[in-house]
Structure formats: C-alpha cells, structure tokens
Amino acid sequence: MNKSPIILGIETSCDETAVSIIQDNESGIPKILSNIVSSQFDIHKEFGGVVPELAARSHVEKINLIAKKALDESGITLDKVSAIAATSGPGLIICLSVGLNFAKSLSSSLKVPFIGVNHLEGHALSPKLHTNISYPYLLLLISGGHSQFLSVNGLGSYTRLGTTIDDALGEAFDKTAKLLGIEFPGGPKLEKFAEKGDPNKFKLPKPIINKGGCNLSFAGLKTAILRLTKTIKTDQEKYDLAASFQKTIEEILYIKSKTAFDEFSKTNSIKDKTFVVAGGVAANKGIRKKLIEVSDENNFLSIFPDIKLCGDNAAMIALVGLEKYKIKKFDNIDLSASPRLALDKNAKFLKGSGLIY
Ligand code: KG4
Numbered sequence: 105m106n107k108s109p110i111i112l113g114i115e116t117s118c119d120e121t122a123v124s125i126i127q128d129n130e131s132g133i134p135k136i137l138s139n140i141v142s143s144q145f146d147i148h149k150e151f152g153g154v155v156p157e158l159a160a161r162s163h164v165e166k167i168n169l170i171a172k173k174a175l176d177e178s179g180i181t182l183d184k185v186s187a188i189a190a191t192s193g194p195g196l197i198i199c200l201s202v203g204l205n206f207a208k209s210l211s212s213s214l215k216v217p218f219i220g221v222n223h224l225e226g227h228a229l230s231p232k233l234h235t236n237i238s239y240p241y242l243l244l245l246i247s248g249g250h251s252q253f254l255s256v257n258g259l260g261s262y263t264r265l266g267t268t269i270d271d272a273l274g275e276a277f278d279k280t281a282k283l284l285g286i287e288f289p290g291g292p293k294l295e296k297f298a299e300k301g302d303p304n305k306f307k308l309p310k311p312i313i314n315k316g317g318c319n320l321s322f323a324g325l326k327t328a329i330l331r332l333t334k335t336i337k338t339d340q341e342k343y344d345l346a347a348s349f350q351k352t353i354e355e356i357l358y359i360k361s362k363t364a365f366d367e368f369s370k371t372n373s374i375k376d377k378t379f380v381v382a383g384g385v386a387a388n389k390g391i392r393k394k395l396i397e398v399s400d401e402n403n404f405l406s407i408f409p410d411i412k413l414c415g416d417n418a419a420m421i422a423l424v425g426l427e428k429y430k431i432k433k434f435d436n437i438d439l440s441a442s443p444r445l446a447l448d449k450n451a452k453f454l455k456g457s458g459l460i461y
C-alpha cells in the first residue's frame with residue numbers, strides 16, 4: 105500500500121458536481137491537491153428548488169470536465185491515484201448514480217479500489233481537512249436536508265442524540281428566504297438581509313424549545329414568517345424579519361446545544377470535549393458566533409470547517425475515502441446508490457411533534 109495514498113473523491117448527490125484529489129500526510133491532516141466544485145444555481149433558480157432530472161443531466165455533462173480540471177490542478181497523473189471514492193447516499197438517486205458510475209468505471213480501468221461514501225459522514229469529518237480532532241466528539245450537522253446532533257464515536261460509528269422532527273435548518277433558511285423574495289438557495293443571502301435589520305422587531309416562535317431533549321423543530325417558524333410577510337410592505341421590514349429569524353435560530357441552537365452537551369457528557373466521560381458544527385448552514389457567521397459562545401461557556405472546544413468546506417464538496421468525500429482506504433474498507437463494484445443513507449442506522453424515524461413527548 106502506498107505510504108502517502110492519494111484519493112480521488114467525487115460528489116454528485118444533489119446540485120454540485122465536485123471532484124477533489126487529496127493526499128495523506130504524516131501530520132494527520134491530508135493535503136488538498138485540488139478541490140473543484142461546480143454549482144448548478146443558474147439551472148435551478150427559476151424553479152425555486154433543485155429539479156432532479158436537470159441536476160442529473162448537468163452532472164452527466166460536466167463530470168468529465170470537472171474531473172479533468174481537478175487532475176490538472178492537482179499536478180498528478182491518474183496512475184498515481186490509490187483509490188476512487190464517491191458519494192453513494194443520501195441524495196437524489198439519479199444524481200448519485202452519475203458520480204457512482206463514473207467512479208466505478210475509473211476504479212476498474214485504473215485497477216484501484218472503489219470506496220462508497222456516506223455524504224453525511226463527509227460533512228461530519230470535514231474539519232479534519234485542516235484540524236486534528238480525536239474521537240469521540242459531538243457533532244451538529246446543519247445542512248439543506250439534515251439537522252442532527254450526533255456523538256461521533258469513530259469512523260462509521262455514530263449515535264444520534266437529536267434530530268429535526270420536521271424541516272432541516274437549511275430548508276428553513278431557504279423557505280424563509282423565498283417568502284422574502286430572495287431567489288434559491290436563499291440561505292446565504294438571508295444572512296446578508298439580516299445584517300441590515302433589527303433582530304428585535306418581530307417575535308417568532310421557538311418550537312419544542314423546552315421539551316424533546318435536543319430534538320429540533322423549525323416548521324412553526326416558517327408558518328409564522330408566512331403570516332408576517334403578508335403584513336410587511338417596505339424593504340426595511342423585510343430586513344427586520346430576516347434579522348428576527350436569524351436571531352431566533354441562533355437562540356434555538358444555543359439552547360439545544362446546551363442540552364446536547366449534557367447528553368453527550370452523560371455517555372462520554374472524556375476531559376477534553378469537542379463540538380464540531382458542519383454542513384452548509386455552518387457557514388452562517390451569526391450561528392458560528394453564538395455556538396462559539398455556548399461552547400466556551402460549557403467547556404467544549406468548538407470547531408467549524410473552513411467556510412469553503414461547509415457546503416457540498418468532494419474533498420470531504422475523498423477524506424472519508426482516505427480513512428476507509430487506510431483500514432482497507434473497500435466496496436464492490438455492485439454497490440448501488442442509497443437515497444436514504446443515515447449515519448446512525450439504529451436511530452428511529454422521528455417526524456412530527458407527537459413522537460417526542
Ligand atoms: O451542506 P449543503 O451544501 O447541502 C446539503 O447537503 O444539503 O447545505 C446547503 C444548505 C442550503 O439550504 C443553504 O441555503 C444553506 O445550506 N446555507 C446557509 C448559508 N450558506 C449555505 N444557510 C444560512 N446561512 C448561510 N450563510
């Protein structure tokens with residue numbers, strides 16, 4: 105086995121076509137040789153959300169080019185690649201299949217191992233691309249499709265402590281943004297709107313804030329925003345509503361993180377406790393600030409991925425590929441796409457407030 109393995113990672117689970125090449129390093133932090141992400145915002149914005157058929161077609165059209173770009177930028181040739189890793193789920197099945205099939209063909213022709221990667225594990229491990237973190241650690245994963253607190257016990261070993269019982273946080277940001285007339289995906293722009301508004305102007309609900317442990321709920325917020333958008337008239341009122349939304353989310357995450365700290369501490373008696381916040385929404389500066397505050401107050405070391413590694417990318421997929429490569433955890437070429445892949449396979453399905461009492 106190569107002493108400093110090189111992994112080519114592929115990500116096509118939703119609306120980003122991404123290829124990255126990373127190399128193992130003695131420091132424990134792999135070197136990112138290239139990390140190309142091609143977003144499809146322009147294709148989907150007129151529909152207000154991702155259209156699976158169009159997304160898959162775009163992946164097919166671009167994957168060769170993006171892979172070539174990643175290779176050129178890395179300065180290495182394909183014969184130096186030790187293994188090919190690709191997202192196998194969760195995500196849109198026709199999108200996942202594009203990356204998986206490309207990865208399988210490449211691994212067969214190069215005669216190197218093929219490794220299927222859980223996209224959520226990519227987010228979970230993403231700060232390891234620049235920081236040494238030891239297991240176990242507490243993770244808050246906040247993305248467009250998921251919002252969960254998990255104990256990350258080791259590679260492939262997760263215990264879910266809490267999850268959203270309705271919308272994911274990224275989804276709540278995108279839906280609120282849409283109601284404020286911001287085009288898809290509105291999360292990042294909503295944050296900009298919020299900077300110009302008064303966070304105390306509107307009082308918004310904090311669903312299940314005092315019950316349900318560290319489970320989360322955001323659907324009630326969206327309903328309140330929908331009602332309020334019917335009454336507001338000026339741009340300033342829009343900024344105020346965005347700021348009030350942003351502040352409410354920060355407060356919800358502050359309180360729920362505290363509960364998650366307690367739950368994590370019950371089963372993990374380690375001295376140095378780490379709190380990793382990952383996924384697209386972890387790019388939000390206000391949320392970062394508030395979660396650093398709650399971590400400091402509760403003796404958790406907070407770690408966030410670099411901003412450019414919060415959103416979907418293939419470096420995080422290559423990283424999981426590298427960790428699996430080191431323990432020779434390879435997959436067969438018949439591995440199929442799993443649209444509903446979870447991190448904690450034993451966690452029960454939890455949707456609807458009736459389930460958390
Ligand atoms: O992790 P990600 O790139 O894709 C999924 O795996 O879902 O997350 C995308 C989500 C979108 O909902 C997007 O609006 C949200 O992350 N997002 C943000 C910010 N940047 C991205 N939400 C709030 N503030 C941001 N700065």
Ligand code: ZN
Binds near residue numbers: 227384415
């Ligand atoms: Zn993601």
